[in-house]
Amino acid sequence: MSHAPNQTPKQVPKPPRWAESFLEWFCAPHLLEEIQGDLHEAFLIEVNKLGLKRAQFWYFREVLGFFRPFAIRRKPTPYSSPSAFHPTMIRNYLNIAFRNLSKNRLFASLNVFGLTIGTICCLYILLYVQNERSYDQHHAAADRLYRITTELKNIGATGEEFLNSCSPPIAAAAKTEFPEVEMATRMVNPELFGIERYLFKVDDRVFYEKTGYLVDSTFFKTFDYHFIAGNPAKALDAPQSIVISEALAIKLFNTPYALNKTINITGQLADEVFKVTGVFNGNLGNTHLMPDFFMPMNSRGLGDFTRQDNTWAGNNFAYTYFKLRPGSNIQVLETKLNDLLEHRGGDQLRQMKMKKILHLQPVIAIHTSATDGKLDVSKGTSERFLNMLLLIAGFIQLVACINFMNLSTARSTRRAKEVGVRKAVGAGRSTLIAQFLSESMVMTLLAVGLAIPLVIVLLPWLNEITGADFRLNMVQNGWSWAIILGLALLTGIISGSYPAFYLSSFNPLSIFRGMKTNKSGSGAAYLRKSLVISQFVIASVLIIGALVVQRQLNYLLQQDMGFDKNQKMIFSLQMVQGSPEVETFRNRVSALPEIKALAGMSAYPGQFVPNDISLYPEGGNMNTAQIIRFAFADEHFLKTLKIGLLAGRNFLPQDTAQTIQEGRVIINETALKKLGIQLERAPGMVIKSDRADGNQFHYTIVGVMKDINFERMSEAVDPYMVYAGQVRNLPQVVADVNANDYAALIKKVQVIWNEMFPSIPFEYKFLDQEVANLYQAEQVFSRIVNAFTMIAILISCLGLFGLAVFAAEQRTKEIGIRKVLGASVGNLTALLAKDFVILVMVAIVIASPIAWYLLNLWLKDFAYRIQIEWWLYLLAGGIAILVAFLTVCTQSIRLARANPIQSLRSE
């Protein structure tokens, strides 16, 4: 070889190192020498021809060129073992796996039990999450459906608000002005207007029905519903038509085919006749819009109001949906929408001193972003919550996998001989790995096989925990099976791979020489300890979490809300609102001895407060106005709910007797502060609001009340006031009750009710329950965390128990000798338990800051929240240690009590 003249002979150019390694890795050993030799020789020639850089590139290309079967295929030898995946070998693996499982029944059952529980958990969560994410995916134009959401500035306690709805005229204007909008439709939820239920009359039977929406006639052209009767395209064209759910049809008419039947409905208006023009069911898939009935926007009352409304700034009550043309640019359309809003409603907005931004939200994302905005149509969930569930489920399964790892490696000494013999007779490492992996796969498949029927059986109970309501549709849903298969594979591989690699690494020589595993035995013990620690870290975080969530929930429920929610009954007179019968009913009920006080309201605390108005004090103008939310109430309101009055007076009967031009209001502290009025000067002061038509509304402050939490306590108190209203117009009657026998009281009220309103079913509510319902999400969360905590502890303890059994077995002789030398049962128990309890303690130390961080993340969403006190960590730690100690003790006591003769005599 001749070198280039400028190259010193010492520095022979080298081909790229990693290309070399790659070649050495894949090339068959019997070909490597000649191929590498030829390559090197040719490389030097290329260096002379092309220079080092390009020669290296050439080399790399050549090496890649050798990556072909002829160079990779290993030379067959007469002694080669069959492939690790040969069918015979696989049959052998399964055989050995089953033999091993049946030989070690205790360990097998501990593992299978743990894995089954973990899999039930995981499987349920996976299916649940998949179900939650399937909402609104079935519409033909699912990816082109958008909802307008509204962002308001300068409002409320935080200064901004996100609403899932917008002002009514936007839909029609957008449809005419923007070519992107193929279809626009609106939905109005009468519940927002205090119409919480409808009275349905069919012949002489009456029913309360709760959820019904008013929708534009384009609704069923935008969304796809499965109609079992009627024509979706025309169902809502005529006024006084109604489309009902299959369940409602069966309830009302005993048949789903209820087309053209009539219903008398009392809701917004009394006794209107509606004709059924369609019956739908949810067979197409989940959707966030699944009421019991749809009524056309083209109807009287709320429909008229919505259609004629020309407010662009306020009245953000219409849920507006677009079906866009394919390829529409969302950003551009959003900008155009806001331009349209400025053009048509800019003056109104400036007058009301509001900033308003419209956004487009994909309909498929609505169900899983429920907490993002106010005024939700239906109970949804949040991606964050779903991800957290997935995370916890993953951790639970991991805890179960760790059990398998620990129990397998702990027992490795027992199987070392087996590994040695197998290797001596020619088992390759891959064969052994396949062998051990198949054991974990068999275990996992057993667990999954047990878990599937259990999930189906336990489904109602699990649904109760998560507050969900989904059915398993295994046959139809191919996804479910994919999930199950994926879960089984993943679990098997995670739990089996470490033991497989560890056990197959034993050196047969050292196994037979000293019957001792090699030095990595201590490494495995170390890893085992770390795994136990991580199990208990997960369990401890969950314990702390369960404690904190429970305490926060109790705090929310027991916190002084500024009003007394105990022993309050609520009767809704919405069906007869405005009639003198309201007064008669109230008088007759308050005459009962058990009733201490009785008040009427338009919305009781805890119920959604739909009304708000921008108000400014004397000397101000609309630019300094504050948006204040209000409810109507009578003069008994303060007394009945035991709300403190800070200044001024209560309403007087003459305030509420008739409608007066100048409204009398009692405002809360927050409103007072926001308006900048001093407490002493407040009573008698007039606050005003300018209307778009040039008129002014005047309200006289007669009193100032303490702040009450009329909403969830995750919100800070908004400016709020009560407006003196006529008794007959206050549908929610709240009674302060002093009774021992509620059943008797309810009977008495029912008698009065049935006498007065024979055609309306009697119903009642308790205020404390209504308030508790505000925290349903938190209650669900608390239940889930509790359940997960139990499961994590249970599985961790199964593993700990297995390890304790193993440790006890190994130390039988030691214990025997100690006992002979005079150790007490207590001494020995402590000796055995010590190792494990230390691990749990370490786990708690690691878990505490993690729990602190995660829980503060959760707590920061609440305006009123608890502090996580130090003793909570101690309590959680105490629980974990106690449980672990008891688990280990069952073994150690048995061992410590055993007769030392037996352990010492053998061998």
Next chain:
Amino acid sequence: MKRNYLGEFEELVLLSVAVLDGKAYGVALLQEINAQTDRNIQLNQVHAALQRLEDKGMVASAMGEPTAERGGRRKRFFQITPYGLRTLEDIQNIRNSFWSRLDYPKIDPSL
């Protein structure tokens, strides 16, 4: 006539092995073929072809002695077998018989 099928490239490699007569190994063959045909073939193609030829029994190989120039790695030398040589001759005979019958056709100038 029944014989093993020989691809054009294999034939080239086999010819080169025959020509180099005992001194044929990967790099030598690569250079020989590149020089004679003015192509730019790759070493791995040569190796792949050699292995196929050896499987067909047209070449035989043996490892040489270690030399300093390639880091002490030995070369594998290839020698054509009688069967290989006969195959080459067969191919040549067939071609010759065709060529001998070729009566340079008039090429239509319009084509």
